[in-house]
Amino acid sequence: MATLATEPLTASIGAIVTGASLRDCVADPQLRDQVRAALWEHLVLAFPGQFLDDETHLAVAGLFGEPFVHPIARALGRTEPMEEIADDATKLPDRDGWHTDAPFLVEPPSVAILRAVTVPDSGGDTLWANMYAAYDGLSDLMQRMLEGLEVAYPPQQGLFDYVEEHLGRETADQVRELAGDGGVHPLVRTHPETGRRSLYYAEGFAGPIVGLTDDENAALRALLRRAPTDPSIQCRWRWHEGDVVMWDECATQHFGAADHRGQARTMRRVMVAGKLPG
Numbered sequence: 001m002a003t004l005a006t007e008p009l010t011a012s013i014g015a016i017v018t019g020a021s022l023r024d025c026v027a028d029p030q031l032r033d034q035v036r037a038a039l040w041e042h043l044v045l046a047f048p049g050q051f052l053d054d055e056t057h058l059a060v061a062g063l064f065g066e067p068f069v070h071p072i073a074r075a076l077g078r079t080e081p082m083e084e085i086a087d088d089a090t091k092l093p094d095r096d097g098w099h100t101d102a103p104f105l106v107e108p109p110s111v112a113i114l115r116a117v118t119v120p121d122s123g124g125d126t127l128w129a130n131m132y133a134a135y136d137g138l139s140d141l142m143q144r145m146l147e148g149l150e151v152a153y154p155p156q157q158g159l160f161d162y163v164e165e166h167l168g169r170e171t172a173d174q175v176r177e178l179a180g181d182g183g184v185h186p187l188v189r190t191h192p193e194t195g196r197r198s199l200y201y202a203e204g205f206a207g208p209i210v211g212l213t214d215d216e217n218a219a220l221r222a223l224l225r226r227a228p229t230d231p232s233i234q235c236r237w238r239w240h241e242g243d244v245v246m247w248d249e250c251a252t253q254h255f256g257a258a259d260h261r262g263q264a265r266t267m268r269r270v271m272v273a274g275k276l277p278g
Helices: 022-027 029-042 054-061 071-075 131-136 140-146 157-167 169-179 214-229
Strands: 005-008 015-018 044-047 083-087 111-118 126-130 150-153 183-186 188-190 197-199 234-237 244-248 252-256 265-272
Touching: 005 029, 015 029, 022 029, 022 054, 029 044, 029 244, 044 234, 054 111, 054 244, 054 265, 071 169, 126 131, 126 214, 131 197, 131 214, 157 169, 183 188, 244 252
Parallel strands: 015 044
Antiparallel strands: 005 015, 044 244, 083 265, 111 244, 111 265, 126 234, 126 252, 150 183, 188 197
16 A cells, blocks of 8 residues: 655655655545645645646545635636636736735635646745744743734735726626625634644735734734744745645745746646634
8 A cells, every 4th residue: 555755845844745646645545644644744745746637636625625716706707726827927927925825715715736837947936834833933922912813804906906907897896795894814723623723814915903003003913924934934845847735724824936037937726615714
């Protein structure tokens, strides 16, 4: 029987997985359990040289739950969970900074699986930060101060502007109604699988910390903004064509390095539906 082997990327987060292909993991219940256990332990798993097709990619996502289609995208007629993230060689790549995906949803995605289709000769790496470690590194007093605080994540105005530009104002108004007020999530969340506590924060998407004054928000957000930037809680992956990396959206933040200007980069991603953060 095949058994997965993991080689840590850093002492804090991430592992390279060998011993079986992801196709084998989809077909073998014991390997499926090993993949899940490894992800909850390491938070980021890299599978080099898998060269998956879309069907197998979706099946891999199914190891963790229902493949996720953004509810607004569904309202606009998109039914497939597969997403393409493409950087054109003629423009500066656009990135969101350190973040977890779609926190403005009431139930943000739980897991993401990303595969490399076209990679630049240099640059275009992805970095992840261990937000368990970010929380554990806080003083006991600060941990107690953060308990019970919530962050508002309003829908992004850029989304409405994009829809209006391409699909008209009426459709944009429908999307705005569907989006509602966005999500309000605990700043310290408990992982649904491990029961561990982590910081849950995404600066580029975040509105105010609920109940704090403007000055208090500014002071605390500065601390939260720096949390994932500590290299000692990070790992980094240099992409090659065919690589697949999956990560735990509940306990990590990630950052796509926009350092490959003038080179094309095409990735395919599937996310897994999540639950209300608690």
